[in-house]
Amino acid sequence: xxxVTQTPKFRILKIGQSMTLQCAQDMNHNYMYxxxxxxxxxxxxxxxxxxxxxxxxxxxxNGYNVSRxxxxxxxxxxxxxxxxxxxxxxxxxxxxxxxxxxEQFFGPGTRLTVL
Amino acid sequence: AQSVTQPDIxxxxxxxxxxxxxxxxxxxxxxxxxxxxxxxxxxLQLLLKYFSxxxxxxxxxxxxxEFKRSQSSFNLRKPSVHWSDAAExxxxxxxxxxxxxxxxxxxxxVIP
Numbered sequence: 001x002x003x004v005t006q007t008p009k010f011r012i013l014k015i016g017q018s019m020t021l022q023c024a025q026d027m028n029h030n031y032m033y034x035x036x037x038x039x040x041x042x043x044x045x046x047x048x049x050x051x052x053x054x055x056x057x058x059x060x061x062n063g064y065n066v067s068r069x070x071x072x073x074x075x076x077x078x079x080x081x082x083x084x085x086x087x088x089x090x091x092x093x094x095x096x097x098x099x100x101x102x103e104q105f106f107g108p109g110t111r112l113t114v115l
Numbered sequence: 116a117q118s119v120t121q122p123d124i125x126x127x128x129x130x131x132x133x134x135x136x137x138x139x140x141x142x143x144x145x146x147x148x149x150x151x152x153x154x155x156x157x158x159l160q161l162l163l164k165y166f167s168x169x170x171x172x173x174x175x176x177x178x179x180x181e182f183k184r185s186q187s188s189f190n191l192r193k194p195s196v197h198w199s200d201a202a203e204x205x206x207x208x209x210x211x212x213x214x215x216x217x218x219x220x221x222x223x224x225v226i227p
Binding site: 004033035040041042043044045048058059090092102103104106107108109 | 119121124147149156157158159160161164166205207209213214215216217218219220
């Protein structure tokens, strides 16, 4: 299994541009999460999903959108990039009833800079 | 409101010395508690978790943590630190499969 994969690894955007951060998992996990990590800070939850077609806001959802059309994929959309969105973005998933219940598996992260 | 506090931003210990990283939480219900480790440029790896039962939990890499409900704490310990333990450590609290709240992290430096 590849686990949780994220693309791209790095990206520089100009203010006002849009982009989609991709996240995929091949572990058949129902629960998926998007976090941002700012320097010297912990992870802040942006959005999460408990299954295909179901998403909900986390602590810091403003400026972002998500969709979950399949179990495997959970893309994060930035519509109008702002410098405040410069951060490292992590995707995570949780498997239920797998013997490692409630352990979040994290992707390697996407480092985004908005100039 | 739910929150996690890690009072120590940075800790330096000598290799072979013992380690304790502090974590205090605020949560309205029975907490699910986690400790994660993050190496530079990497994602987070689970060290250990507490859901219920024995308040002393064992994790990977020789780490353990003790849940103290009366103090709302979940401190991470290791009896003898290795140079490879240098990393960022995060405490987190979560509802069952719901939202998770992370502390701001403690950066550990290990001196040879």
